[in-house]
Amino acid sequence: MADEITSSTPSAPAQGGGGYQGNNSGAPRPPRPAGGGGGRKFFRRKKVCKFCVEKIDAISYRDVRLLQGFVAERGKITPRRLTGVCTTHQRQLSQAIKQSRNIALLPFAAKF
8 A cells, every 4th residue: 555646636726825816817916116124114203282392371362373374274273183282282272263263363264
């Protein structure tokens, strides 16, 4: 029995293994760009509150020039994650923007 004959026909390939699965042609996976190492692609600096840095305690509703920097083109108040303002100053900022809208210093919506 030591002289068993093995078949020379290849067995079926295992499911899920092998080539690129993106298309059904069985073509190999496209090569990765050179110089890649995985890691981070860019470094994003942590945003610092403008009001804390400049030591501004109260945000006035009359300071329209300052408030316009925190209002988007369409008239929306820009969120904290985009401006980098801390929580307490964001609350004061939104109150000031709402007050200045009510007395018509800032527009509620954009002009078309």
